[in-house]
Amino acid sequence: MHDDATDSDCGCGHEETLVFDDQGNLSDEVLLPGREFRPSLFERLLRPRPCAIGTLNGSWLLEIEPARRFPGTVLSSYVRGPMRIEVGSSLLRISGDIYTQRRLIATSATALAAPPTVPWYPQLPPSEYAWYFRSTGCVYSGGTLQISLVRHLWNRAAQEFVSTDAGTMQLTCQRPLITVLGSPTVMTGTATFGGVNYTVRATQTSTLQRGCRVEVDVMRNRTWPATANLCSGAGVTFESIYATAGWDIRLTVDELNVPEDAELTNAELQTLLTNHRAPAPAGDWRLWLFVGSNMGGLFGLMFDDDTIPREGAVGFADPRFGNQNTIQAAARGQELGDVPLAFLRTLVHEAGHAFNLFHPKHDVHAPAIGTSIMNQTGDVMGFATVTNPYPCNATMAFDDHSRTSLLHSPDPQVRPGWRNFGWGHGSLFAGVPAPVDADGLTNVDDADDLELAIAFPDAVFVGEYVYAEVTVTNVGEAPREVTTRLNLAEGDLRFLRRRPDGRLDQVRDIVVACGPRPTAVLEPGQSMSSRVQVFFTNLGYTFEEPGIHDVVAELDPGDGVTIVRSAPARLQVRMPGTDDERDIAQATLDRSVGRALAFGDFGSDTAARDKLAACAEGHADADTGAACALVLANALSRRHVEYVADGADTVRAPDNAEARRYLDLAVQGRSAEKVLALATTVASPVERDAPVVENALARVKRARKPKADVARAEDLAAGFVDPTPS
Amino acid sequence: MRLQLDVPERSRLDEPLVVVARLENDGASPVVTSTRLNILEGDLSVALRPPGGAPGTVVWPWPMDSARREATLAPGERIEGGVLLHWGVAGPVCSSAGRYEVGGEFTTAPAEPPVASRPATVLRDDAGSGSALACQRLLLDADVSRSLASASVVGSAGPALAELASADAPAATRFLATLALGDAAAVAALAATVEPVDAAAWTTAVLPAGLFATDPRVAAVAEAVGTDARAAAMLAERPI
Numbered sequence: 001m002h003d004d005a006t007d008s009d010c011g012c013g014h015e016e017t018l019v020f021d022d023q024g025n026l027s028d029e030v031l032l033p034g035r036e037f038r039p040s041l042f043e044r045l046l047r048p049r050p051c052a053i054g055t056l057n058g059s060w061l062l063e064i065e066p067a068r069r070f071p072g073t074v075l076s077s078y079v080r081g082p083m084r085i086e087v088g089s090s091l092l093r094i095s096g097d098i099y100t101q102r103r104l105i106a107t108s109a110t111a112l113a114a115p116p117t118v119p120w121y122p123q124l125p126p127s128e129y130a131w132y133f134r135s136t137g138c139v140y141s142g143g144t145l146q147i148s149l150v151r152h153l154w155n156r157a158a159q160e161f162v163s164t165d166a167g168t169m170q171l172t173c174q175r176p177l178i179t180v181l182g183s184p185t186v187m188t189g190t191a192t193f194g195g196v197n198y199t200v201r202a203t204q205t206s207t208l209q210r211g212c213r214v215e216v217d218v219m220r221n222r223t224w225p226a227t228a229n230l231c232s233g234a235g236v237t238f239e240s241i242y243a244t245a246g247w248d249i250r251l252t253v254d255e256l257n258v259p260e261d262a263e264l265t266n267a268e269l270q271t272l273l274t275n276h277r278a279p280a281p282a283g284d285w286r287l288w289l290f291v292g293s294n295m296g297g298l299f300g301l302m303f304d305d306d307t308i309p310r311e312g313a314v315g316f317a318d319p320r321f322g323n324q325n326t327i328q329a330a331a332r333g334q335e336l337g338d339v340p341l342a343f344l345r346t347l348v349h350e351a352g353h354a355f356n357l358f359h360p361k362h363d364v365h366a367p368a369i370g371t372s373i374m375n376q377t378g379d380v381m382g383f384a385t386v387t388n389p390y391p392c393n394a395t396m397a398f399d400d401h402s403r404t405s406l407l408h409s410p411d412p413q414v415r416p417g418w419r420n421f422g423w424g425h426g427s428l429f430a431g432v433p434a435p436v437d438a439d440g441l442t443n444v445d446d447a448d449d450l451e452l453a454i455a456f457p458d459a460v461f462v463g464e465y466v467y468a469e470v471t472v473t474n475v476g477e478a479p480r481e482v483t484t485r486l487n488l489a490e491g492d493l494r495f496l497r498r499r500p501d502g503r504l505d506q507v508r509d510i511v512v513a514c515g516p517r518p519t520a521v522l523e524p525g526q527s528m529s530s531r532v533q534v535f536f537t538n539l540g541y542t543f544e545e546p547g548i549h550d551v552v553a554e555l556d557p558g559d560g561v562t563i564v565r566s567a568p569a570r571l572q573v574r575m576p577g578t579d580d581e582r583d584i585a586q587a588t589l590d591r592s593v594g595r596a597l598a599f600g601d602f603g604s605d606t607a608a609r610d611k612l613a614a615c616a617e618g619h620a621d622a623d624t625g626a627a628c629a630l631v632l633a634n635a636l637s638r639r640h641v642e643y644v645a646d647g648a649d650t651v652r653a654p655d656n657a658e659a660r661r662y663l664d665l666a667v668q669g670r671s672a673e674k675v676l677a678l679a680t681t682v683a684s685p686v687e688r689d690a691p692v693v694e695n696a697l698a699r700v701k702r703a704r705k706p707k708a709d710v711a712r713a714e715d716l717a718a719g720f721v722d723p724t725p726s
Numbered sequence: 727m728r729l730q731l732d733v734p735e736r737s738r739l740d741e742p743l744v745v746v747a748r749l750e751n752d753g754a755s756p757v758v759t760s761t762r763l764n765i766l767e768g769d770l771s772v773a774l775r776p777p778g779g780a781p782g783t784v785v786w787p788w789p790m791d792s793a794r795r796e797a798t799l800a801p802g803e804r805i806e807g808g809v810l811l812h813w814g815v816a817g818p819v820c821s822s823a824g825r826y827e828v829g830g831e832f833t834t835a836p837a838e839p840p841v842a843s844r845p846a847t848v849l850r851d852d853a854g855s856g857s858a859l860a861c862q863r864l865l866l867d868a869d870v871s872r873s874l875a876s877a878s879v880v881g882s883a884g885p886a887l888a889e890l891a892s893a894d895a896p897a898a899t900r901f902l903a904t905l906a907l908g909d910a911a912a913v914a915a916l917a918a919t920v921e922p923v924d925a926a927a928w929t930t931a932v933l934p935a936g937l938f939a940t941d942p943r944v945a946a947v948a949e950a951v952g953t954d955a956r957a958a959a960m961l962a963e964r965p966i
Contacts (some may be wrong), residue, residue, distance in 0.1 A: 140865065142829040163822065190887075239867070247963070251954075263940075263941075265877075265878035265908075266788065266872070266876035266878045266880060267873070267876070267878040267879050267880045267881075268878070270880065270881075295790075296934075296937040296938035296939075296940075297792055297793065297937045297938070297939065298790050298791065298792050298937065299792055299793065300790070300791040301789070301790050301791070302788060302789050303788050305787040305788060305815075306872075306881070307868075308879075319793065321793070322793070346791055349791055350789075351792065353789040358785075358789070359768055359789065361768065361833065361836075367792075369836050369837075375836075376767070376768055376790075376791055376792070377791050377792065377793060377794075378760070378762065378767070378769075378792055378793055378794035378795075379794070379836035380793075381793065381794045382794055382835055382836040382837065383837070385837060413734055420789065420813050420815060420816075421789065422785050422787075422815030422816060457861055459859070459863060498764075500822050501776065501778065501779040501780075502816075546822045546823045546824065546852075547776075547821065547822030547823075548817075548818060548821060548822065548866065568864070572820075572822075572862075572863060572866055573822075574823060574852040575823055575852055577852055577854055577859075630797070704833060
């Protein structure tokens with residue numbers, strides 16, 4: 001399906017230079033060529049010629065390779081993804097989504113060994129997503145397409161675009177007038193991203209821009225409107241309407257006898273989706289569309305808002321139209337399912353929501369309310385008149401804003417099952433541009449043989465001591481070598497935190513340590529765990545903002561090729577509610593106390609020592625009080641020297657009696673396991689010999705705690721010094 | 727036309743925030759208006775400014791398409807409906823402590839400019855401790871929140887909803903959980919124990935009466951609120 005200009009193009013190549021602005025619209029600047037040499041007809045038929053601009057319209061597989069490879073490089077990235085080119089009568093707009101996969105150079109391929117049959121659409125795993133781009137200006141001249149573009153760089157852990165930069169791409173398209181049947185059009189050229197040069201190859205995969213499988217299931221005694229006639233008499237289908245927006249819908253009507261249920265609920269619809277959706281090839285974009293009965297008086301609903309969202313939508317066949325004279329006579333009093341044009345409109349509309357389209361009146365981009373597909377039926381009815389009644393007055397096409405979104409919005413926004421409904425309809429893209437190469441922000445793949453879990457308490461108050469438990473498990477079938485640096489100081493582990501207001505932070509220890517990477521081999525099914533202090537980090541007080549914080553952990557196992565990421569953990573942070581909580585917060589929200597809890601030592605800061613002591617002695621029953629006591633026990637067990645330039649160093653001598661007293665406070669009324677969990681988190685992860693761990697273990701052994709409890713404490717102490725799989 | 731949002735001055739986080747939207751004809755002539763005074767169907771949009779944050783619109787997580795419903799408001803007449811500010815497309819709404827600014831806009835007809843309310847504020851407080859805090863935590867669960875908003879049991883929320891419907895939870899929480907559990911008789915029994923207008927607001931916030939006119943839970947609440955004219959009007963989606 002082409003725009004008029006595309007169809008009317010003579011195919012004999014463009015001989016003038018067309019300049020398109022950042023919105024893709026043709027600018028007034030047209031550069032005319034000089035007179036050309038004219039070869040014979042035979043030569044003209046076989047000679048590669050600049051492609052007509054109309055042939056660029058459609059979907060392309062874009063593959064990007066470094067222009068120069070550095071000697072000794074073992075791994076390379078396979079950088080590729082869909083590029084969408086929209087050619088209109090005075091418009092050239094380009095966008096694309098790039099995915100990366102690490103490969104050994106020996107196995108790297110720049111082109112597909114056996115490309116699928118055209119048309120096809122490059123649909124790649126979300127776990128490999130790296131960046132999105134769109135044109136900010138294009139010039140097409142003599143078969144050469146020059147693109148200025150902006151890139152939005154994707155953070156796989158946060159599942160957000162986190163920064164932008166600019167780049168350029170130049171592609172040349174030449175084809176003889178006679179070509180081998182079925183051979184795709186190929187463009188080759190160069191690109192520059194982050195100051196690095198690349199070679200690029202684009203293979204056309206379709207003359208439409210995107211594709212999606214749609215499975216339709218129908219409740220008994222209802223009908224899927226396979227075709228509908230416009231009031232002008234022309235026929236339309238679900239597929240033909242989406243084709244006008246550049247989408248190739250492969251629709252299958254599957255079940256026709258889904259059991260009758262006169263009134264449906266959201267929960268029932270979710271169950272229907274789970275139980276009736278047929279299996280589909282992995283990785284393909286797909287949507288489940290249901291022809292249902294009724295839910296209140298709704299015409300349709302995109303009901304799928306779970307953790308894998310936007311995969312299901314429903315049109316309800318049973319609601320009846322009223323008898324107003326602004327309703328087409330044949331539709332008055334009829335059920336929606338008996339008015340094919342109206343019902344088809346509803347189903348196309350609901351599928352649009354699954355592709356993350358908003359009602360125009362709710363869209364932050366504020367397109368005008370009108371009669372196009374994504375307007376609510378109630379509003380379209382509001383524009384109906386006696387002479388142009390509903391559904392005759394409905395425009396069976398997408399408004400320009402929705403069409404552009406379907407064609408060019410990033411894959412995470414559009415692909416069913418990726419980001420939630422509404423994502424992409426706000427100010428999503430922000431950040432400081434920085435040079436980044438074609439890999440984007442992440443040039444490693446997800447490890448599918450490892451699993452990472454992160455656990456927090458459900459809720460804490462501001463000022464309460466917090467640590468997280470991190471566990472990495474080999475879920476594969478072969479032994480796996482994994483870093484043992486399961487801490488936030490040494491760079492293999494990091495946390496991504498989303499604040500209540502949506503901002504993202506990277507959480508690291510206040511200590512940054514460098515050194516060799518010790519590893520351990522995890523046999524299949526084995527795990528390794530650690531506890532990490534997150535009360536005071538590179539961000540200061542990590543959880544000082546009340547509200548819901550979502551944290552994702554990311555671990556580099558050390559193979560240079562993969563990364564493992566946890567599911568988000570949710571932590572509710574509230575203000576201190578009781579007098580005790582307020583008292584604790586007053587002590588711990590002093591930054592010097594925060595730093596002491598992170599370092600496991602107050603150094604020479606006597607004010608911090610006093611506050612730690614007040615909290616430890618006043619609130620030994622609370623874990624935060626115990627953590628303060630353990631910091632004191634650690635610090636007072638060892639000598640501390642404050643080196644100063646003039647040589648007048650101050651020395652803090654050990655005070656073993658005081659250290660023992662604070663250890664006693666921490667142990668009182670607490671399990672051995674809990675004491676060691678706290679001790680191993682107040683000790684800095686780079687101080688494996690921190691005295692508090694050894695002393696705490698010795699103390700709990702003397703305290704006549706249950707054997708199993710002490711055994712668990714011993715494991716924690718041993719794991720702090722030398723993490724081992726179990 | 728004048729739009730007003732009745733927002734409580736304070737509200738605890740162990741109950742979902744429900745406000746009452748009121749559209750009044752303060753002019754001298756009758757006006758034909760949409761009666762879809764709820765955020766489910768999209769004629770009403772509500773913007774929130776969270777404590778220390780930027781304002782954003784609360785968008786109902788399940789985009790809906792429905793027929794237009796209209797009424798004529800005579801001068802001085804009004805329509806009212808409940809609005810649940812607990813769960814939207816971006817997840818929980820008003821779920822942490824602090825002061826929120828709330829404003830609304832209502833599209834009376836597609837070709838008309840929207841009517842905007844004056845902003846109002848609500849202070850959301852933590853629930854203190856004990857069972858109230860447990861209730862607050864349950865309300866943060868995604869399946870529980872989806873269930874309350876959709877008036878149905880979503881995912882594995884059943885036991886939590888049963889807990890929230892128990893006598894320990896605040897009235898709005900109990901009511902919305904009971905609605906979600908779907909027992910019309912239990913809804914009616916609970917509606918009889920609370921202020922009729924509250925019961926009507928909580929019901930219409932998730933089951934707009936014009937849209938769910940045949941839902942037995944709406945009918946049960948309508949019967950329970952009896953002769954209270956304001957509640958009855960809300961539950962019939964008619965002017966008063």
